[in-house]
Amino acid sequence: MSISSDTVERLRSLINRERLVRTVVELVKIPSKTGDAGAVLNRLGSMLADEGFPVERPEGGYPSAPAVAVRLKSGKPGKTLQFNGHVDTVHLPFVPPQVDGDHITGSGSCDMKGGTAAAVEALRVLRESGLLQTGSVLFTAHDLHEAPWGDGRQLEGLIRGGYVGDAVLIPEYMNAVIPIVGRGLATWKITVRRNGPPIHEVMRPADEPSVIDAAAELVARFKQYAGFLAGKTHPEAGPETVFIGQIHAGEIFNQYPQECRLEGTRRWLPGASRQEVEQEFRGLVQQVAQRTRTTIDLEWNPVRDGFKLDRNDPFVGVFQEAYSAAGSGGTLPFGSKPFCDDCNMFWSLANMPAITHGPNAFGAHTLNEWVSIDDLVRVAHVYALAAVRFCNA
Numbered sequence: 324m325s326i327s328s329d330t331v332e333r334l335r336s337l338i339n340r341e342r343l344v345r346t347v348v349e350l351v352k353i354p355s356k357t358g359d360a361g362a363v364l365n366r367l368g369s370m371l372a373d374e375g376f377p378v379e380r381p382e383g384g385y386p387s388a389p390a391v392a393v394r395l396k397s398g399k400p401g402k403t404l405q406f407n408g409h410v411d412t413v414h415l416p417f418v419p420p421q422v423d424g425d426h427i428t429g430s431g432s433c434d435m436k437g438g439t440a441a442a443v444e445a446l447r448v449l450r451e452s453g454l455l456q457t458g459s460v461l462f463t464a465h466d467l468h469e470a471p472w473g474d475g476r477q478l479e480g481l482i483r484g485g486y487v488g489d490a491v492l493i494p495e496y497m498n499a500v501i502p503i504v505g506r507g508l509a510t511w512k513i514t515v516r517r518n519g520p521p522i523h524e525v526m527r528p529a530d531e532p533s534v535i536d537a538a539a540e541l542v543a544r545f546k547q548y549a550g551f552l553a554g555k556t557h558p559e560a561g562p563e564t565v566f567i568g569q570i571h572a573g574e575i576f577n578q579y580p581q582e583c584r585l586e587g588t589r590r591w592l593p594g595a596s597r598q599e600v601e602q603e604f605r606g607l608v609q610q611v612a613q614r615t616r617t618t619i620d621l622e623w624n625p626v627r628d629g630f631k632l633d634r635n636d637p638f639v640g641v642f643q644e645a646y647s648a649a650g651s652g653g654t655l656p657f658g659s660k661p662f663c664d665d666c667n668m669f670w671s672l673a674n675m676p677a678i679t680h681g682p683n684a685f686g687a688h689t690l691n692e693w694v695s696i697d698d699l700v701r702v703a704h705v706y707a708l709a710a711v712r713f714c715n716a
């Protein structure tokens with residue numbers, strides 16, 4: 324079955340641009356730093372309930388900001404396509420929404436209240452069109468996405484609680500490729516310590532360990548380790564890595580410091596076990612601690628496992644058809660996903676085909692976010708078409 328031109332036109336004509344813009348503005352208007360997205364989820368829930376959708380508020384293990392879930396059912400058994408968005412934003416000062424030509428600006432407009440609103444618009448037009456004949460669409464929106472403040476726990480709770488479809492679309496801000504691979508990520512913090520007090524350099528005992536020497540040894544070992552990891556590589560995703568983003572030690576030039584702190588990341592390819600990656604890293608750090616007679620504390624914060632999509636999965640073909648029908652007729656090339664998003668969790672927990680595809684947008688994790696209104700309309704259209712094509716199979 325392919326998508327008829329009647330279906331394409333019908334869904335396109337039902338997309339209400341003003342309603343979509345209003346939805347984005349409503350969501351951006353409510354500050355929702357990660358961990359604190361309860362108010363915006365309440366607003367989204369009441370908005371959808373006012374429109375007559377059957378809104379559920381599953382907690383997903385995080386009662387201070389229950390998620391929003393809506394099931395749009397055809398009434399006949401069949402497959403479920405899920406649209407999933409996070410409505411929490413990174414911890415930066417709040418920027419209120421503003422509509423400026425084709426752009427909506429403000430906190431979360433790009434990442435990812437804009438895309439989430441496009442998924443909501445797709446839900447509306449699917450209901451109005453009556454084109455869903457079998458199966459259902461499941462819309463979910465949640466908190467606890469952005470690291471390091473969130474760790475995906477609420478989405479994990481939703482998936483384990485059955486708020487999960489047979490395939491999922493995630494309207495994050497990328498649309499130039501269909502990502503088929505993405506690396507897993509952990510962030511780490513290391514504190515190197517010695518026992519003695521801070522002391523003038525000339526007064527220190529001759530055999531007192533040096534936290535800066537130990538840190539230098541860690542840097543050298545990580546460089547060696549990065550060379551080893553470079554051998555584990557994927558043509559699209561690139562190599563596994565260890566990265567140091569900052570090092571701090573000392574108060575003044577001639578005081579022997581007690582502490583040195585390092586922070587960075589470790590990225591790995593799908594298929595590697597997060598536990599083994601952690602063990603290997605911890606082992607390396609402890610060897611340096613022993614050799615340098617320092618104490619090293621390691622804080623290891625896993626963000627997401629790796630991600631993979633089988634390019635031959637039927638859902639990929641369905642999505643390409645929807646993308647092509649809503650746009651210029653072309654299809655998307657395959658590529659990699661540079662960041663971790665919730666697709667990683669759908670893949671690693673539920674083994675689901677998951678595609679990230681969202682609006683033209685920019686400025687994620689900055690104060691200058693924007694999203695294109697024209698492209699939000701396109702994304703709503705793609706999502707509605709994908710649902711009709713996937714569920715009515």
Ligand SMILES: [Zn+2]
Pocket residue numbers: 409434435468495
């Ligand atoms: Zn995001």
